[in-house]
Amino acid sequence: MSTNNLIQKIKLQDLIFRFAGLIVLIFSFSVLLTLIIDMFKTGYPRINEMFFISFPSRFPEKAGILSAWVGSLAIVLVTSFMAIPLGVATGIYLEEYAKKNWISKLIELNILNLAGIPSIIYGIMALSMFVYQFKMGQSIMTAGMTLGLLVLPIIIVTTREAIRTIPSHIREASYSVGATKWQTIQYHILPYSFGGIMTGVVIALSRAIGETAPLITVGALAFIAFLPTAPISTVAPYVSLQWLSDPYTVMPIQMFNWISRPQEEFHVNAAATGIVLLSMTLILNIAAILIRYRFRKKYRW
Amino acid sequence: MSLYSLQNSQKNSLTDKKRMSSRKNIRKIKELLIEGILFLCALSSVCVTFAIVYTLLVEAMPFFKVVSLKEFLTETEWTPLFENAKYGILPLVTGTLMTTVIALSIAIPFGLITSVYLSEFASVRVREIFKPLLELLAAVPTVVYGYFAMLFVTPILQIIRPEISTFNALSAGLVMGIMIIPYVSSLSEDAMRAVPQSLREGSLALGASKFQTSFQVVAPSAFSGIASAFVLAISRAIGETMVVAIAAGLQPRFSFNPTESTATLTAYIVQVSLGDLPHGSIGYQTIYVAGLTLFVFTFSLNLIGQRIRSRLEKKVK
Numbered sequence: 001m002s003t004n005n006l007i008q009k010i011k012l013q014d015l016i017f018r019f020a021g022l023i024v025l026i027f028s029f030s031v032l033l034t035l036i037i038d039m040f041k042t043g044y045p046r047i048n049e050m051f052f053i054s055f056p057s058r059f060p061e062k063a064g065i066l067s068a069w070v071g072s073l074a075i076v077l078v079t080s081f082m083a084i085p086l087g088v089a090t091g092i093y094l095e096e097y098a099k100k101n102w103i104s105k106l107i108e109l110n111i112l113n114l115a116g117i118p119s120i121i122y123g124i125m126a127l128s129m130f131v132y133q134f135k136m137g138q139s140i141m142t143a144g145m146t147l148g149l150l151v152l153p154i155i156i157v158t159t160r161e162a163i164r165t166i167p168s169h170i171r172e173a174s175y176s177v178g179a180t181k182w183q184t185i186q187y188h189i190l191p192y193s194f195g196g197i198m199t200g201v202v203i204a205l206s207r208a209i210g211e212t213a214p215l216i217t218v219g220a221l222a223f224i225a226f227l228p229t230a231p232i233s234t235v236a237p238y239v240s241l242q243w244l245s246d247p248y249t250v251m252p253i254q255m256f257n258w259i260s261r262p263q264e265e266f267h268v269n270a271a272a273t274g275i276v277l278l279s280m281t282l283i284l285n286i287a288a289i290l291i292r293y294r295f296r297k298k299y300r301w
Numbered sequence: 302m303s304l305y306s307l308q309n310s311q312k313n314s315l316t317d318k319k320r321m322s323s324r325k326n327i328r329k330i331k332e333l334l335i336e337g338i339l340f341l342c343a344l345s346s347v348c349v350t351f352a353i354v355y356t357l358l359v360e361a362m363p364f365f366k367v368v369s370l371k372e373f374l375t376e377t378e379w380t381p382l383f384e385n386a387k388y389g390i391l392p393l394v395t396g397t398l399m400t401t402v403i404a405l406s407i408a409i410p411f412g413l414i415t416s417v418y419l420s421e422f423a424s425v426r427v428r429e430i431f432k433p434l435l436e437l438l439a440a441v442p443t444v445v446y447g448y449f450a451m452l453f454v455t456p457i458l459q460i461i462r463p464e465i466s467t468f469n470a471l472s473a474g475l476v477m478g479i480m481i482i483p484y485v486s487s488l489s490e491d492a493m494r495a496v497p498q499s500l501r502e503g504s505l506a507l508g509a510s511k512f513q514t515s516f517q518v519v520a521p522s523a524f525s526g527i528a529s530a531f532v533l534a535i536s537r538a539i540g541e542t543m544v545v546a547i548a549a550g551l552q553p554r555f556s557f558n559p560t561e562s563t564a565t566l567t568a569y570i571v572q573v574s575l576g577d578l579p580h581g582s583i584g585y586q587t588i589y590v591a592g593l594t595l596f597v598f599t600f601s602l603n604l605i606g607q608r609i610r611s612r613l614e615k616k617v618k
Contacts, residue, residue: 010510017512021418024411025431031479032438035449042452089342097336098343109607110347116533116603117596118540120567121353123574124592128356132580149349156346180328182335203440210442213542213567217574217588252444252543259448259547267452274445285440289433 039278043271051272055225056254060265063258065273067224071140071248072209074228078144078244079208083151084201090152091159091197096185115153122150123214131218138219140228141244146214151204158203162196163189195295199288206284210277212252223257224249251277357596360589364388367583373590379553379564381587382573388587390594392553396470396563397598400545401538403474403559404481408534411478412485413527419486420493421515432487439483447547450476455548468550468562477544484534492526492613493519525613532606536599542567566595 054064090111098104126146136142166189174184190197228243251273258270365373368388376389415435419428454472458465465471496519504514520527550562551572564572570588578585 010513013512014510017515018418018422021414021422024414025418025435028411028415028435028438028479028482032441034453035441035445038449038453039445086342086345089339090346093336093339093343097339107343107347110350112607113600113603114346114350116536116599116606117353118536118542118567118599120540120542120570121357121592121596121599124360124570124588125353125356127574128360128589129352152346152349180332182332206440210440210444212442212444213546213571216571219574252442255448256444256543256547259444259451270448274448277442278445281440281442282437285437 036278039271039274042268043273043275046268046272047275056223056249056257057225060263060269063266063269065251065254065276067227068249068251068254068273069276070227071220071224072250074140074243074248075144075147075250076205076208078141079147079151080201080205082145082148083155083204086148087152087155087200087204088159088197090156091163092185092189094156095160095163096181096189111153111156115157119150119211120213120217122146123217126214126218137245138221138247139245140248142218143215143220143248143250146218147208147211150211150214151208154204154207155197155200158200159193159197162193162200165196166192192299195291195298199292199295202284202288202291206281206288209284210252210281212250212256215250215253216256220249220253221247353596357589357593360586361593363581364583364586364590377555379569382584386583389555390590392555393564393566393569393591394594395555395557396545396549396553397539397565397567397595399470399557399559399563400474400477400541400549400565401535403471404477404538404541405531405535407475407478408481408485408538409531412482412530412534413489415482415486416489416493416527416530417515417520420490421511421519432490435486436483438480441480443480443541443543444547446476446480447473447544450544450548462560465560466550466562468548468552469560470545470549470563471559473545473547473549474559476548477538477541480541480544481534481537484537485530488530488533489523489527492523492530495526496522525609529606529609529613532602532609536602536606539598539602540567540595542571546571566591 051064052069053066054062055066056068057063090107094104094108098107123146126142126149130136130142130145131138136145170188170192171184174188179187224247228246228248229240231240231243233240255270255273255277258266258273261267373388373390375391376387377391378387378389379392380387419432423431450472451468454476455465455467455469458469458472500518500522501514504518505511509517545565546568549565549568551564551568552562553564553569554561556563569591573584573588576584578588
């Protein structure tokens, strides 16, 4: 009888936990869902063409995010140019070349550590280094490089993980027909790990788009009623890099500025910007999940 | 004729060999060059850490020439931009600790339950679907969470307890807690899934239930992994900026009352950066002082996390 009781009690415990687990999962998602619905309810009426092609303004109903999304785009471009080559190269070096010595160990520990440094610290480092020491000012270049350093660990770690899944017999087969190390990497390692690396790149870019704190410290302005200089012009030399040193604003900063205002009309604008931001980051993250899934199916070792 | 052809062929093979060897040399040089470039790229990441430590120290040093370390650590007011400036870091530290503790009281139980559920109870399909979905929680921009905390969570809290102020540590902490659930759950789940199946089977064969097996066999075996997940979550909560800057307020206060507005180390840096700050002024130096304090906290946590993880790796071997 008491054994039966015990069994029943234990079985009940299992059931309760199964239930609790499900509740917690559902709770987490309902928070995400509430956030999305609440934001849509407030901000959706503001989302129209004008919102995307207007500059910020002190009249909330006339204000838009033109300079903000152009700024975000420009900065993500600089970030990619910096972080992708550097991150992938570091990943390749650590997986394929690095010998087991103190210097490789130092680099590895350092990357783990970099990933754990709060983003705002990158921001104040960039304020002192890029803005004042290198005299780059409060420019798109500064912002892009700051975010580039910030997302570097993400790209390095995913590149390494992607390369690590490739079995060593692939490399041995390549060497055995006379390929050099770099040829092996160029024709085998990189193509096979492309999916994994892309996943990391997409996640890193989504992080860069949503990042706010370090850009506040390097001086992103909230009120920018003009666009950066166009990169292509009709007069010689046709291509201009002037935009790199122009002041800028980005979507998260614009949103932060609108949240900080007391008037509720501006909160509507903030919600509308939030919808744009949220959609972009969620789409990028879902894309990353799909890329990972497809490549996992494509290569089975 | 034949002699000539022989000579010629010898000559040919000689130049061939020369050409081959020179091509080999070029290839070798190219390989070395590539390796060198890749090595420099890898090394540049070390420079980033160096730059961070260097700037924090150099910019914060002049501050400590004006303010004694004793005042900095024991004074209970932080008003560096006021007429009668006081430089005690404690209010910012208590603000940071308070929001962190609130966040962890959500993230740790929820994250742990989620990870045990996904790793031990849920079917493969449920896990495959929910794990990446759960990670979306960490992908939402923090400024969006800040908006949510200030304009959705705070009004709800005010309905329950009207005395809660517009900016308060509670709503910021709660929302931050939700945000870092994936950091706890994802790493802990990986750790638990790495526990050998034989341990589970042994426990189940002795008549233990799934619940008992999960909490008395699997979770203790995965302790290092779970602990390092907790450490990561703490470090995230301490360093989180936008949620607290938006929803918790910007008033440094030496208290542990979560219904009042407060200021964290990170929020202070944001607040000062929003104003116009001349390079080299004492206000400018204080953001590096706050940053240095923050860095000391997160860096030691990272070290602890790495210690735990390396112990785990040794154990697995």
